[in-house]
Amino acid sequence: MRIVSIRIIESRILSFKIGHLGQDAGQNENCCPYLDGVDLVGIRDYDVGLPWVPCASCMHPEFDRPRSPKHEVVVFSHKKFRLNIKGLPTFTNKEVDFRAVLDFLGSGETILTSSFHGAYWGTLLGRKVLAFPFSSKFFGLKHRPGIYPVERWRPKHYKVSMFGKTLYQHFSRKWFQCSIEHWQDYLEDCPRYPEILEEYRERNRQFYTQVLELVNGSN
Numbered sequence: 001m002r003i004v005s006i007r008i009i010e011s012r013i014l015s016f017k018i019g020h021l022g023q024d025a026g027q028n029e030n031c032c033p034y035l036d037g038v039d040l041v042g043i044r045d046y047d048v049g050l051p052w053v054p055c056a057s058c059m060h061p062e063f064d065r066p067r068s069p070k071h072e073v074v075v076f077s078h079k080k081f082r083l084n085i086k087g088l089p090t091f092t093n094k095e096v097d098f099r100a101v102l103d104f105l106g107s108g109e110t111i112l113t114s115s116f117h118g119a120y121w122g123t124l125l126g127r128k129v130l131a132f133p134f135s136s137k138f139f140g141l142k143h144r145p146g147i148y149p150v151e152r153w154r155p156k157h158y159k160v161s162m163f164g165k166t167l168y169q170h171f172s173r174k175w176f177q178c179s180i181e182h183w184q185d186y187l188e189d190c191p192r193y194p195e196i197l198e199e200y201r202e203r204n205r206q207f208y209t210q211v212l213e214l215v216n217g218s219n
């Protein structure tokens with residue numbers, strides 16, 4: 001579970017950017033026990049019985065720039081949960097330049113990604129997305145991408161051997177990998193959502209109006 005709460009004044013508490021963060025990809029969590037006494041709630045997960053407010057990054061003007069695909073498939077990896085697919089253009093979410101990230105995502109007709117925001121932004125750009133989930137949060141998206149059935153993320157294994165004897169081995173805690181066999185078979189199940197950007201922005205505008213009304217009504 002991930003929650004960001006801000007106390008505006010003593011009598012008002014807002015919670016937003018709430019969502020599942022279970023390490024089991026299919027695991028769902030009940031947010032309600034965490035929300036007692038909260039005056040206004042916005043949750044990124046859809047259809048869980050609470051007000052849905054998607055990530056506010058959809059408001060960024062960079063989404064209004066036209067982008068034409070240059071590649072059939074691109075790979076956008078989470079910096080910790082890596083997709084090792086040779087021969088395809090690859091980027092990670094370690095890149096902090098938002099325009100560069102969206103330019104890369106927009107350069108693909110289809111995006112393979114282990115990044116939650118890679119999947120989110122890719123769908124907002126109207127691209128087909130195949131997600132390789134490492135937690136439950138991928139399953140809370142209102143417009144869900146295609147989902148690759150990841151069995152397990154394993155730490156990258158470093159090993160040095162000589163004459164059949166292991167001299168050194170190390171399992172990384174910062175680099176995990178998963179099996180990607182037959183990923184091409186799942187591309188046909190990847191939907192495209194070319195007209196959802198305005199819906200997401202409008203929901204954020206509505207939430208912003210609710211915040212102003214709550215704060216101004218407390219004065």
